[in-house]
Amino acid sequence: MGHTGPDVTLDNPAFIHDTALMYGKVHIGEGASVWPHVVMRSEMQEIRIGARSNIQDFVMIHVGLTTPTIVGEDCSITHHATLHGCNVGDRCLIGINATLMDGAKVGDNSIVAGHSILTENSEFPANSIIAGVPAKVVGTRDNSRANLINARFYHRNGLNYARGIERFSDEDTAAIRIPKEGSGA
Numbered sequence: 099m100g101h102t103g104p105d106v107t108l109d110n111p112a113f114i115h116d117t118a119l120m121y122g123k124v125h126i127g128e129g130a131s132v133w134p135h136v137v138m139r140s141e142m143q144e145i146r147i148g149a150r151s152n153i154q155d156f157v158m159i160h161v162g163l164t165t166p167t168i169v170g171e172d173c174s175i176t177h178h179a180t181l182h183g184c185n186v187g188d189r190c191l192i193g194i195n196a197t198l199m200d201g202a203k204v205g206d207n208s209i210v211a212g213h214s215i216l217t218e219n220s221e222f223p224a225n226s227i228i229a230g231v232p233a234k235v236v237g238t239r240d241n242s243r244a245n246l247i248n249a250r251f252y253h254r255n256g257l258n259y260a261r262g263i264e265r266f267s268d269e270d271t272a273a274i275r276i277p278k279e280g281s282g283a
Contacts, residue, residue, distance in 0.1 A: 099116070099117070100114075100115070100116045100117050100118045100119055100120075101118075101119045101120065101121065102114070102118075102120050103120060103121045103122060103124070105122055105123045105124070106120045106121075106122075106123075106124045106125075106126070107124070107125045107126065108126050109125065109126060109127050109128045109130075109149075110128045110129070111126045111127070111128070111129065111130045111131060111132065111256070112129045112130065112131045112150075112253055112256030112257045112260060113131040113132070113133075113255075113256030113257065113259045113260045114126070114131070114132045115132060115133050115134045115135075115136070115259075117134050117135050117136075118132045118133075118134070118135075118136045118137075118138075119136070119137045119138070119139075120132070120136075120138045121138065121139045121140070121141070122138075122139055122140035122141050122142075122144075122145070122161075123140050123143075123144040123145070124138050124140055124144070124145045124146075124147075125144065125145070125146045125147065126147045127146070127147055127148045127149040127150070127151065127171070128149045128150070129149050129150040129253050129256075130147050130148065130149060130150060130151045130152065130153070130256075131151075131152045131153070131252055131253065131255070131256030131259075132147075132152075132153045133152070133153060133154045133155045133157075134155045134156070135155055135156045136153050136154075136155070136156070136157045136158075136159070137157075137158050137159070138153075138159040138160075139159075139160050139161075140160070140161045140166070140167070141161075142161060142163065143161035143162065143164070143165060143166040143167075143183070144161065144166045144167075145159055145161060145166065145167045145168075146166065146167075146168045146169065147169045148168075148169055148170045148171035148172070148173060148188065149171045149172070150171060150172050150249055150250075150253045151169050151170070151171060151172060151173040151174070151175070151249065152173070152174050152175065152249060152252035152253070152256065153169075153175045154174070154175060154176050154177045154179075154252075155177045155178075156177055156178045157175050157176075157177070157178065157179050157180070157181070158179075158180045158181070159175075159180075159181045159182075160180075160181075160182050160183070161182070161183050162182060162183020162184075162200035162201065163183070163200070164183075164200075165183035165184070165185075165200050165201050166183065166185075167181050167182065167183055167184055167185075168184075168185045168186065169181070169186045170186055170187045170188035170189070170190065170206065171188045171189070172188060172189045172245065172246050172249040172250075173186055173188065173189065173190045173191070173192070173245070173249060174190075174191045174192070174245065174248045174249055174252060175192045176191065176192060176193055176194045176196075176212075177194045177195070178194055178195040179192045179193070179194065179195065179196045179197070179198075180196075180197045180198070181198050182197070182198065182199050182200055183199070183200035183201065184198040184199065184200065184201065184202040184203065184204070184216070185202070185203045185204070186198070186204045187203075187204055187205045187206035187207070187208065187224065188206045188207070189206055189207045189241070189242045189245045189246055189249070190204055190206065190207065190208045190209070190210070190241075190245060191208075191209045191210070191241070191244075191245045191248055192204075192210045193209070193210050193211045193212035193213070193214065194212040194213070195212055195213050196210045196211070196212060196213060196214045196215070196216070197214070197215045197216065198210070198216040199215070199216060199217055199218045199220075200218050200219070201218050201219035201220075202216040202217070202218065202219065202220050202221070203220075203221045203222065204216070204222050204226070204228065205222055205223045205224035205225065205226060206224040206225070206242070207224055207225045207240050207241045207242040207245065208222060208224065208225060208226040208227070208228060208241060209226075209227050209228065209241045209244075209245070210228045210229075210233065211227070211228065211229035211230075211233075211236075213231070214228060214229050214230055214231065214233040215230075215231045215232055215233055216228070216232070216233045217232045217233070220232070220233065222235060223235075225238050225239060225240045225241065226238060227239060227241070243276055243278075246276060247274060247275070247276055250273070250274040250276070251274050254266075254270050254273055254274055255270075258270065
């Protein structure tokens with residue numbers, strides 16, 4: 099059994115699993131999805147999840163004493179990640195079991211590798227590939243296309259789950275494709 103507190107704002111999300119626990123000031127953007135056993139708590143500050151972003155199974159999101167947790171649009175926060183008072187730009191992918199601490203900032207189109215730890219107040223520019231303990235930039239590349247495909251998959255999947263459909267069809271697969279630049283497809 100989940101919980102959606104009185105200060106939680108649901109702005110037409112694609113899917114909220116019935117085991118999700120959301121307490122305090124939380125805003126879930128349009129088309130976003132929240133998957134099984136997610137916990138979000140914001141007794142102070144706020145949590146904002148951008149449009150079409152997905153918060154996957156067992157993610158923990160909390161706020162810092164002086165910092166909200168903000169997730170941009172078209173992001174994938176993958177299984178078992180922990181976000182604590184941090185800021186994630188648009189079209190980012192946060193890897194499995196990664197931890198982002200108070201004041202950490204991840205620029206648009208970035209990827210955080212699984213099991214990485216972004217320490218307090220660490221900042222990473224757009225288009226970063228971030229890995230390690232403590233995390234550092236290990237590469238630079240515009241990851242927006244790959245990250246957007248992942249976000250589109252979860253958006254479509256969330257819409258399906260909301261209708262009781264648990265498997266992708268060929269039509270679903272075609273709908274998440276993004277043509278390569280210059281391909282005309």
